[in-house]
Amino acid sequence: xxxxxxxxxxxxxxxxxxxxxxxxxxxxxxxxxxxxxxxxxxxxxxxxxxxxxxxxxxxxxxxxxxxxxxxxxxxxxxxxxxxxxxxxxxxxxxxxxxxxxxxxxxxxxxxxxxxxxxxxxxxxxxxxxxxxxxxxxxxxxxxxxxxxxxxxxxxxxxxxxxxxxxxxxxxxxxxxxxxxxxxxxxxxxxxxxxxxxxxxxxxxxxxxxxxxxxxxxxxxxxxxxxxxxxxxxxxxxxxxxxxxxxxxxxxxxxxxxxxxxxxxxxxxxxxxxxxxxxxxxxxxxxx
Numbered sequence: 001x002x003x004x005x006x007x008x009x010x011x012x013x014x015x016x017x018x019x020x021x022x023x024x025x026x027x028x029x030x031x032x033x034x035x036x037x038x039x040x041x042x043x044x045x046x047x048x049x050x051x052x053x054x055x056x057x058x059x060x061x062x063x064x065x066x067x068x069x070x071x072x073x074x075x076x077x078x079x080x081x082x083x084x085x086x087x088x089x090x091x092x093x094x095x096x097x098x099x100x101x102x103x104x105x106x107x108x109x110x111x112x113x114x115x116x117x118x119x120x121x122x123x124x125x126x127x128x129x130x131x132x133x134x135x136x137x138x139x140x141x142x143x144x145x146x147x148x149x150x151x152x153x154x155x156x157x158x159x160x161x162x163x164x165x166x167x168x169x170x171x172x173x174x175x176x177x178x179x180x181x182x183x184x185x186x187x188x189x190x191x192x193x194x195x196x197x198x199x200x201x202x203x204x205x206x207x208x209x210x211x212x213x214x215x216x217x218x219x220x221x222x223x224x225x226x227x228x229x230x231x232x233x234x235x236x237x238x239x240x241x242x243x244x245x246x247x248x249x250x251x252x253x254x255x256x257x258x259x260x261x262x263x264x265x266x267x268x269x270x271x272x273x274x275x276x277x278x279x280x281x282x283x284x285x286x287x
Contacts, residue, residue: 027269030218031244031252035267036276036283037214038222038244039254041182043236043280044139044172048148049165050106050232051115052132055081055095056123057199063090063122078103078111086118093119099137107235109280113137124161124195126154140281146170146182153187161190167210174215174282184210184222188230202232206240215284220246225253234261236278 058081079097086092095117102112114135121128132148146169153162170182186208193202206229210222221244228240237256245251252269254276263278 027252027267027272027274030216031249031269032267032274032276033216033283034214034218034220034244034246035252035254037180038210038212038220038242039265039276039278040280040282041170041172041180041210041212043278044142044144045148045167045170045182045184046230046237047106047109047139047280048115048132048144051079051097051111052117052130052148052150054199055097055115055117056119056130059083059093059095059119060123078105079115091119091121095119102138107280110140111138123152126152128152141175141285142282143173144171145173156189158189161194163188163190170212172282174284176284178215178284180213180215182210182212184208186210186224189227193232200233204230206230206237215282218246220244228256229259231261235280236263236265238262 062083079099082096082098084094084096086094097115097117099111099113099115102110104110115137116133116135118131119128120130128151130150132150134144134146137144146167148165148167148170151164153164156162165184165186165188167182167184170184171179172182173179186206188204188206191203191205193199205227207224207227209224211220212222213219223243223245224240225243226239226241228237228242230237238261239259240256242254242256243251244254250269252267255266255268257264257266265276265278267274267276
């Protein structure tokens with residue numbers, strides 16, 4: 001009997017130690033992979049935002065018929081841009097960005113297929129919407145799917161333009177067939193450059209939440225704790241903090257820095273911090 005009791009106590013002690021140590025704050029590989037997939041998802045859909053906003057600026061310039069801000073959109077000459085009138089009126093319009101079978105453009109990224117944008121009204125008009133879908137669209141070999149809706153919310157208390165952006169059904173499929181998923185509800189506050197003639201001075205602060213399933217099948221929630229700063233001239237988010245939560249594990253945070261236009265971010269959990277390199281390709285695809 002004493003032997004049985006001793007064995008039971010020993011087993012319980014080991015179980016308690018395992019339970020305490022399995023989430024001790026150390027950043028294990030699963031958390032690093034989760035943070036990496038989250039950052040790649042952000043990078044891919046930020047690139048979509050850039051392409052869509054550029055197209056909307058070009059459309060505005062075409063309609064004005066003058067030397068407007070649209071004339072400075074020279075960063076990506078890849079896509080063939082077609083504008084289709086969907087009715088007898090001025091609006092709505094359909095913009096198709098056709099990258100063909102593949103073209104290397106802005107920030108040396110290769111895109112193929114089509115981004116299709118339904119535009120309800122002028123970019124500067126409160127309430128105007130853009131609905132974005134994809135037709136066999138690939139970004140650096142990753143197939144991109146989903147529906148992205150942009151809405152101009154008007155000016156906030158700081159007199160800055162605010163745009164609501166929602167992604168539903170976001171899915172990215174790697175060449176080998178593995179995929180990861182993404183949905184989000186964000187707001188973008190334009191803090192610089194919205195109406196200037198030069199697109200490269202554009203800056204936004206991004207807030208909101210996201211959910212997803214990473215390439216290993218791990219479900220997570222992403223909450224922006226400190227506004228993410230996007231600048232059109234940089235390849236990646238330049239500052240801000242995101243908290244990533246998954247069931248039964250202490251959250252990790254991604255810190256994008258303090259404004260440097262680089263490809264570095266810090267992943268923190270408990271008292272440990274590791275640096276990751278932001279990429280426009282997935283780690284499973286190699287360099």
